[in-house]
Amino acid sequence: MPRLGVSIYPEHSTKEKDIEYLTLAAKYGFKRVFTCLLSVEGKNVDEIKKEFKEIIGHANALEMEVILDVAPNIFSKLGITYEDLSFFAELGAAGIRLDEGFDGAKEAFMTFNPYNLKIEINASIGTKYIDNILSYKANKENIITCHNFYPQMYTGISFRHFEKCSKDLKDLGLRVAAFVSSQNDSTFGPWPVNEGLCTLEEHRFLSMDVAARHLFATGLVDDVIVANAYASEEELKALSKVNPAKLTFKIDMNDQVSDVEKEIIFNFPHYVRGDMSEYMARSTMSRITFKDADIGPHHTDALKRGDIIIINNAYGRYKGELHIILKDMPNDGRKNIVGRIPENELKLLEYIEPWRVFEIIL
Structure with a gap:
């Protein structure tokens, strides 16, 4: 089941603020928490336990799973070995994310830890690293993957690389997570550079819900995590309303749209007709339900890619059909343009295909 997550960075905030944020995220159904153990300079094991244990305990009480980001040098600094992961279990973590890897054999051995901690692998590296781990007969049930995030502008991965890496992982039957960036003011991450935190560079300045709908539309992502802290309540609420199973579009509504047309747009179940045209995606069953409705003509201008139309009297x-326009074409006056998909969502049109269920939201 797809899940949503948030991130906290205790070394850059206060325990009280982190606990408040986790409580807010849990209110909107968020189930994952990402946090970082990569900056532990000058801290001993007892100090780290004190810093993280209460916060992780609060997350667990909210039925949220916490994954700790670690690296081989952290193991060395804290005197932890790959044979004994009890330190992370004592903190209450659900798993650890290996920001950098070992040699494959060690990761495979860690998947058999007696605490059933998940071993999360970097999904963005694009090598045969995970194949190497699996070649050592790893316990696949305890392996999950997550893409990186990128604080520096223009360093986020391309969609092409994301798609290749994610497809390879899905072919192996592994869960894949990716990060989106809050557009809230004064957000922060683990490092001093804070130019947004995202997996895909094209998502850096997109609202979280649009970026998440894109990731889910690909069918290549199971979980979406907000990388920077703290997202606003408005952002968390909007993200919580995203249905991972549906291709979802917002609409910039035209005026003069009738109540009947609004009923068709928002309250009728839509799916793309199987014999799909290159010019439009048709949702046709509404013409049966609304065959006796009065749908007068309005906004009958030429049709552009991204327009949403309802056929008029x-x-x-065919009256009452809803179409999403995929290719520019003339309008003979029988199609009412009820609104348009926002420009920053037009990329979602690439995921329209026969029989795909979709939804239009305000």
Whole structure:
């Protein structure tokens, strides 16, 4: 089941603020927490336990799973070995994310830890690293993957690289997570550079819900995590409303849209007709339900990619159909443009295909 997550960075905030944020995220159904153990300079094991244990305990009480980001040098600094992961279990973590790897054999051995901690692997590296781990007969049930995030502008990965890496992992039957960036003011991450935190560079300045709908639309991502802290309540609420199973579009509504048309747009279940045209995605069953409705003509300008239309009275038996326009074409007056998909969501049109269920939201 797809899940949403948030991130906290205790070394850059206060325990009280982190606990408040986790409580807010849990209110909106968030189930994952990412946090970082990569900056532990000058701290001993007892100090780290004190710093993290209460916060992780609070997350667990909210039924949220915490993954700790670690690296081989952290193991050395804290005197932890790959044979004994009890330190992370004592903190209450659900798993550890290996920001950098060992040699494959060690990671495989860690998947058999008696605490069933998840071993999360970096999904963005694009090598045969995970194949190497699996070649050592790893316990696949305890392996999950997560892409990186990138604080420095223009360093986020390309969609092409994301797609290749994610497909390879899905082919192995592994869960894949990715990060989106809050657009809230004064957010922060683990490092001093804070130019947004995202997996895909094209998402850096996108609202979280649009970026998440894109990731889910690919069918290559199971979990979406907000990388920077703290996202606003408005952002968390919007993200919580995203349905991972549906291709979802916002609409910039035109005026003069009738109540009947609004009912068709927002309250009728839509799916793309199987024999799909290159010019449009048709949702046709609404013409049966609304065959007796009065749908007068309005906004009958030429049609552009991204327009959403409803057929009006003049088209007889087709009246009431809803179309999403995929290719520019003329309008003979029988199609009402009820609104348009926002420019920053037009990329989602690439995921329209026959029989795909979709939804239009305000």
